[in-house]
Amino acid sequence: MTGTVNNAKKKPRIVPHKVPAPEQEPLIRRSNFDEVALGYTAEMAMKEAERCLQCKEPSCVKGCPVGVPIPQFIREVRDGNFQKAIEIIKEKNLLPAVCGRVCPQEQQCEKLCLLGRKNEPVSIGRLERFAADFEHSTCRVCLPAVAPPTGKKVAIIGSGPSGLTCAYDLAKRGHTVTIFEALHEAGGVLLYGIPEFRLPKKIVAAEIELLKKMGIEFVMNAVIGKLITVDELIEKYDACFIGTGAGLPNFMNIEGENLSGVYSANEFLTRANLMKAYRFPDADTPIIRGRRVAVVGGGNVAMDAVRTALRLGADEASIVYRRSEAEMPARKEEVHHAKEEGVRFEMLTNPVRIIGQDGWVKALECVRMELGSADESGRMRPVPVEGSEFQIPVDVVIIAVGTTANPLIRQSTKDLALTKKGYISADEETGRTNKAGVFAGGDIVTGSATVISAMGAGRKAAKAIHHFLSGEETAKPA
Amino acid sequence: MVRFPDIYYYRVEAPLIARKAKPGQFVIIRIDREGERIPLSLADIDAAQGTISLMVMSVGKTTSQMSTFGQGDDILDVCGPLGQPTHIEKVGRVALVGGGFGVAPLYPIAKAFKAEGNEVTAILGARSKDLLIYEEEMRAVCDAVLVTTDDGSAGLKGVVTDALTLKLQQKAVDLVVAIGPPIMMKFVSLTSLPFGVKTIVSLNPIMVDGTGMCGGCRVLVGGQTRFACTDGPDFDGHAVDWDVLMSRQKIYVNDEKKSFEEWKKRHSGAACE
Numbered sequence: 027m028t029g030t031v032n033n034a035k036k037k038p039r040i041v042p043h044k045v046p047a048p049e050q051e052p053l054i055r056r057s058n059f060d061e062v063a064l065g066y067t068a069e070m071a072m073k074e075a076e077r078c079l080q081c082k083e084p085s086c087v088k089g090c091p092v093g094v095p096i097p098q099f100i101r102e103v104r105d106g107n108f109q110k111a112i113e114i115i116k117e118k119n120l121l122p123a124v125c126g127r128v129c130p131q132e133q134q135c136e137k138l139c140l141l142g143r144k145n146e147p148v149s150i151g152r153l154e155r156f157a158a159d160f161e162h163s164t165c166r167v168c169l170p171a172v173a174p175p176t177g178k179k180v181a182i183i184g185s186g187p188s189g190l191t192c193a194y195d196l197a198k199r200g201h202t203v204t205i206f207e208a209l210h211e212a213g214g215v216l217l218y219g220i221p222e223f224r225l226p227k228k229i230v231a232a233e234i235e236l237l238k239k240m241g242i243e244f245v246m247n248a249v250i251g252k253l254i255t256v257d258e259l260i261e262k263y264d265a266c267f268i269g270t271g272a273g274l275p276n277f278m279n280i281e282g283e284n285l286s287g288v289y290s291a292n293e294f295l296t297r298a299n300l301m302k303a304y305r306f307p308d309a310d311t312p313i314i315r316g317r318r319v320a321v322v323g324g325g326n327v328a329m330d331a332v333r334t335a336l337r338l339g340a341d342e343a344s345i346v347y348r349r350s351e352a353e354m355p356a357r358k359e360e361v362h363h364a365k366e367e368g369v370r371f372e373m374l375t376n377p378v379r380i381i382g383q384d385g386w387v388k389a390l391e392c393v394r395m396e397l398g399s400a401d402e403s404g405r406m407r408p409v410p411v412e413g414s415e416f417q418i419p420v421d422v423v424i425i426a427v428g429t430t431a432n433p434l435i436r437q438s439t440k441d442l443a444l445t446k447k448g449y450i451s452a453d454e455e456t457g458r459t460n461k462a463g464v465f466a467g468g469d470i471v472t473g474s475a476t477v478i479s480a481m482g483a484g485r486k487a488a489k490a491i492h493h494f495l496s497g498e499e500t501a502k503p504a
Numbered sequence: 505m506v507r508f509p510d511i512y513y514y515r516v517e518a519p520l521i522a523r524k525a526k527p528g529q530f531v532i533i534r535i536d537r538e539g540e541r542i543p544l545s546l547a548d549i550d551a552a553q554g555t556i557s558l559m560v561m562s563v564g565k566t567t568s569q570m571s572t573f574g575q576g577d578d579i580l581d582v583c584g585p586l587g588q589p590t591h592i593e594k595v596g597r598v599a600l601v602g603g604g605f606g607v608a609p610l611y612p613i614a615k616a617f618k619a620e621g622n623e624v625t626a627i628l629g630a631r632s633k634d635l636l637i638y639e640e641e642m643r644a645v646c647d648a649v650l651v652t653t654d655d656g657s658a659g660l661k662g663v664v665t666d667a668l669t670l671k672l673q674q675k676a677v678d679l680v681v682a683i684g685p686p687i688m689m690k691f692v693s694l695t696s697l698p699f700g701v702k703t704i705v706s707l708n709p710i711m712v713d714g715t716g717m718c719g720g721c722r723v724l725v726g727g728q729t730r731f732a733c734t735d736g737p738d739f740d741g742h743a744v745d746w747d748v749l750m751s752r753q754k755i756y757v758n759d760e761k762k763s764f765e766e767w768k769k770r771h772s773g774a775a776c777e
């Protein structure tokens with residue numbers, strides 16, 4: 027629980043371990059939707075901040091896709107100037123309360139932390155979260171200074187992290203911004219994908235409230251490509267940003283995938299998060315509460331689905347992943363949390379078919395895999411072990427094997443240049459597409475990535491759009 | 505079980521949607537904060553007035569709660585137009601087959617086929633005369649309307665496929681469009697198959713977002729998984745796997761019953777019985 031710091035020896039300043047953050051007990055939290063990680067207290071945060079070596083050339087910053095001034099903000103936390111700390115973070119990161127919670131820090135900032143070479147890295151994520159939560163707790167989240175109106179209008183398509191960031195930066199520069207969102211609530215994956223127990227929705231709502239206060243207009247239930255096309259938007263607005271995410275779920279094309287009880291992770295999580303199906307029948311949307319649930323995949327999405335299934339009352343919940351644990355793309359912390367909560371991990375296991383009875387799922391047939399030679403990504407390619415088929419009895423199967431680009435925008439904007447895989451082709455530095463005045467960023471350009479990289483793309487695009495609107499740059503399509 | 509299905513007609517002010525909507529498309533609505541997202545087909549589109557029309561059959565909680573709405577009430581969220589429009593072209597003679605609330609979305613489709621210069625026949629089925637809806641409206645826009653009732657209280661005694669078979673035998677049909685309960689669309693497709701007449705059906709699987717994001721609406725057509733909300737709702741009736749559709753529609757029957765019962769308890773009197 028509230029950990030006292032290890033018995034650090036006095037001589038070197040180096041404290042090898044992170045100050046542990048309090049968490050809900052696994053056996054309690056696996057049956058509620060409250061947040062798992064409880065966050066540092068002020069004392070803990072100051073103590074953890076002390077571990078930072080305040081490097082002159084901080085390598086950690088290179089690992090952060092938006093370049094948060096990490097040692098600078100940590101110094102302010104160390105000295106108890108929490109408000110100053112959050113101001114420093116917010117120069118670079120619009121959603122620190124979100125990023126502190128969901129960034130895969132061990133692959134980003136913390137991966138490159140100098141301390142981390144021999145010891146545990148500084149807990150940059152938790153400190154960032156602490157500073158952001160502190161600001162919210164004071165109830166005086168300050169509105170950023172907004173430049174005088176420029177008279178220019180920008181349309182943003184999609185209210186995920188890329189769209190929100192792009193909107194914020196443009197509004198700050200005095201442009202009039204309207205966000206069009208297909209669903210009935212704003213936030214993108216932050217809202218419908220990542221569950222409450224990892225990212226409380228009130229945090230997302232508070233950020234969106236801030237954008238509204240800045241004068242950004244939100245138009246909900248507006249499916250661009252259907253209600254209004256990109257070409258129509260570009261006639262009414264001076265520029266437009268596409269941040270529609272990579273929403274279309276993949277299936278595996280194995281037998282039995284259309285049985286009742288088979289969900290895509292997107293559907294399962296959307297029912298649970300956006301539609302609040304865990305409160306059924308008080309909320310109207312139902313969800314199957316499986317007793318035995320198998321989730322196929324090894325990413326954050328799979329972890330979120332399996333832990334949601336537990337919270338909906340599953341007695342047994344397993345992750346089925348065809349590679350080994352070392353290759354799982356999920357955040358390490360989430361894998362660890364899932365294990366503590368009792369999730370079973372069937373590694374090097376690949377589903378081959380779903381067995382049904384009377385239209386309902388009964389079992390998942392799998393085959394064991396072994397690692398063969400390395401593939402083009404440098405990872406060992408798993409190959410099936412002959413004759414190793416076995417069945418896992420289940421009543422719900424959730425498929426979390428990735429997503430691809432949603433077709434709605436490309437179907438309705440024929441001349442928009444795409445990549446081979448159907449994503450929007452856009453310049454990495456500016457988000458410019460081949461259409462004048464149309465910019466794009468986030469998962470719809472890169473394929474599924476991270477919250478912070480989507481925000482980074484939104485920020486770069488905002489800068490490019492600002493230049494474009496100020497006439498500092500002639501629109502030369504990428 | 506609802507013995508006499510209540511059917512309610514709504515004209516909804518939604519100028520942006522009305523401007524864009526085409527026959528065969530649908531909207532997804534939500535009526536309150538805790539509400540479910542439910543898809544409803546467009547029963548009429550009036551771009552000039554800025555309105556769309558919905559014809560809703562009370563079958564469960566959301567649709568019954570909606571039946572308590574009156575003039576001037578607001579629908580919390582209306583999202584659309586969704587789905588691909590029905591492909592309208594000049595083919596010659598078109599038979600439109602409708603059952604239940606399916607008759608309503610056929611109305612704008614009938615108008616569009618007629619405007620394209622086709623000869624349009626509507627075949628409308630109901631269990632009995634008082635359950636027949638939209639007959640007058642269809643007569644106004646079709647060349648002919650054939651009615652069938654199970655009990656013979658109006659038109660031909662029998663089911664829609666009986667009337668369709670007659671038309672097909674007379675070689676009087678170049679295209680069939682069927683909208684209604686899956687079982688009806690299935691038998692319409694089976695009826696037209698031996699005649700080799702192309703048959704379009706409008707599938708109604710359970711949906712959530714309606715934008716291609718969840719895959720809950722997947723249907724099996726020609727051995728391939730398709731998303732009804734973005735690829736459809738119209739598909740080739742001869743290629744649809746009806747068993748998959750019908751079994752997936754029943755996924756939540758028990759939950760739905762529970763939520764409907766609880767709602768009825770709270771609104772006794774207001775609900776249909």
Ligand SMILES: Cc1cc2nc3c(=O)[nH]c(=O)nc-3n(C[C@H](O)[C@H](O)[C@H](O)COP(=O)(O)OP(=O)(O)OC[C@H]3O[C@@H](n4cnc5c(N)ncnc54)[C@H](O)[C@@H]3O)c2cc1C
Nearest residue numbers: 184186187188208214215219250271468469475476477480
């Ligand atoms: C379950 C889950 C867990 C994840 N966990 C993590 C994590 O722990 N850490 C991390 O860094 N990343 C995580 N990710 C990935 C991360 O959430 C995404 O990379 C990020 O949200 C992408 O942001 P975006 O702005 O590009 O798009 P999105 O967040 O996908 O938002 C796109 C928005 O656009 C809307 N939209 C789509 N089409 C249209 C249209 N035609 N018209 C109008 N609006 C439209 C959508 O409804 C949506 O609201 C997770 C993803 C999922 C699904």
Ligand SMILES: Cc1cc2nc3c(=O)[nH]c(=O)nc-3n(C[C@H](O)[C@H](O)[C@H](O)COP(=O)(O)OP(=O)(O)OC[C@H]3O[C@@H](n4cnc5c(N)ncnc54)[C@H](O)[C@@H]3O)c2cc1C
Nearest residue numbers: 542543544545560561564565566567605708710711753760
């Ligand atoms: C493309 C499409 C167009 C439709 N057009 C019409 C229409 O014009 N008029 C009309 O009366 N009905 C229409 N429906 C059906 C309508 O959506 C359902 O009757 C409604 O969702 C039932 O909700 P409920 O809460 O009242 O009933 P419930 O008790 O929740 O459900 C009753 C039955 O309706 C179906 N259903 C439930 N939830 C959904 C959902 N989210 N999406 C789809 N089906 C669901 C299921 O088969 C269920 O067993 C259409 C469905 C689709 C997919």
Ligand code: SF4
Nearest residue numbers: 090094125129134135
């Ligand atoms: S935004 Fe993410 S990567 Fe950057 S410092 Fe914060 S936690 Fe690390």
Ligand code: SF4
Nearest residue numbers: 078079081086139140
């Ligand atoms: S690399 Fe680590 S120790 Fe150095 S400044 Fe960054 S967080 Fe602090």
Ligand code: FES
Nearest residue numbers: 714716718719733
């Ligand atoms: S309703 Fe979600 S993908 Fe069709």
